[in-house]
Amino acid sequence: MLVDIRMLLDPQLSEKFNKLVAFADRYSQISVAVSGGIDSMLLTYLLHRFSNSQITPVHAYSPAVPAAAFARVQFYAEEYHWPLKVIDANELDDENYRRNPVNRCYFCKSNLYERIFSTTKSVIFSGTNVDDLDDYRPGLTAAKERKVQHPYVEAGISKSDIYQLATAFKLTELQSLPAQPCLASRIETGIQVSKQDMRFIDNIENQTRAYFPNLQHIRCRITHQGVMIELDHLPEQKILNQFTTYITPTCRKKGYKLLGVRPYKKGAAFLTNNPHSMPAQVIAIKEVRA
Numbered sequence: 001m002l003v004d005i006r007m008l009l010d011p012q013l014s015e016k017f018n019k020l021v022a023f024a025d026r027y028s029q030i031s032v033a034v035s036g037g038i039d040s041m042l043l044t045y046l047l048h049r050f051s052n053s054q055i056t057p058v059h060a061y062s063p064a065v066p067a068a069a070f071a072r073v074q075f076y077a078e079e080y081h082w083p084l085k086v087i088d089a090n091e092l093d094d095e096n097y098r099r100n101p102v103n104r105c106y107f108c109k110s111n112l113y114e115r116i117f118s119t120t121k122s123v124i125f126s127g128t129n130v131d132d133l134d135d136y137r138p139g140l141t142a143a144k145e146r147k148v149q150h151p152y153v154e155a156g157i158s159k160s161d162i163y164q165l166a167t168a169f170k171l172t173e174l175q176s177l178p179a180q181p182c183l184a185s186r187i188e189t190g191i192q193v194s195k196q197d198m199r200f201i202d203n204i205e206n207q208t209r210a211y212f213p214n215l216q217h218i219r220c221r222i223t224h225q226g227v228m229i230e231l232d233h234l235p236e237q238k239i240l241n242q243f244t245t246y247i248t249p250t251c252r253k254k255g256y257k258l259l260g261v262r263p264y265k266k267g268a269a270f271l272t273n274n275p276h277s278m279p280a281q282v283i284a285i286k287e288v289r290a
Contacts, residue, residue: 008169009165013164016156019154020046020047020152020155027123029123030047030055031123031124032044032055033060033112033116033127033148034058034059036068036180037069038163040126041072041171041174042171043125043151044076044082045076045080045174046169056084056085057085058086059073059086060086060089060115061087061088062088062089063092063198063199064091064108064183065182068206088115089108089111089115090115091107091111092193093111094111098193100184101190102189104184104193105137105139108182108184109138109142113146125148130152130153136267178217187201188223188224189270191222191223197222200222203250204220208243211246217231218232225259226256227251227259228259228260229247229261230264244261
């Protein structure tokens with residue numbers, strides 16, 4: 001189904017959009033793995049609205065998914081009448097995932113796609129875009145092994161294009177939504193992944209976001225030395241001191257040592273000099289407690 005949206009988009013993006021819809025229309029049934037982030041949320045919205053295919057969004061409810069992301073998926077499903085399917089990917093049952101090697105994402109996505117395949121015979125779509133191909137993403141290997149399709153890549157759609165599309169279709173919450181990878185990505189390589197840690201991370205990030213509502217990138221990193229909070233913009237020292245005084249009791253109450261606050265750095269929890277080597281074991285598992 002080709003759609004004339006030239007009034008909303010520039011010609012180049014309009015062409016990409018139509019390529020996206022045309023690619024989806026090759027399939028009669030599609031399951032979209034929707035995490036709650038902008039990429040998969042927008043993909044679901046566009047295909048459900050414009051594709052001739054039968055679209056089923058599938059969300060894996062997990063401790064690794066921020067509570068706000070799950071709430072967002074539920075809201076959009078109700079608002080736009082998506083036939084949402086919620087599953088448990090059971091990734092924490094996988095010892096390889098729990099021990100948190102540098103390629104943990106491979107085991108996460110393997111469990112996710114296997115679980116989706118167990119509930120449907122339709123093709124699986126992911127929200128991977130062309131910019132993701134330049135990152136270290138072992139989950140793409142799991143996707144390739146299971147013939148998961150990446151329609152954004154097929155249409156040549158980038159992260160910037162995704163934000164432009166969200167703006168064009170007036171998806172207000174999505175167009176301002178920062179990248180929000182899973183909570184396990186905040187746990188430094190080699191530290192065992194647990195529900196307790198991910199709930200703690202989600203809580204700290206929510207409190208920090210409430211304290212600094214204008215910041216986009218906020219991360220609570222559990223490191224081998226303790227807890228580090230990352231902000232995309234550091235406030236003046238007085239405000240920073242007030243914030244650490246505010247957040248320290250929450251960390252201490254849960255048994256974590258707060259190391260301090262530092263500038264946000266993408267992928268800071270991955271400990272490897274050569275990520276493409278994808279070692280089976282990286283660092284011995286150990287607990288991080290005060």
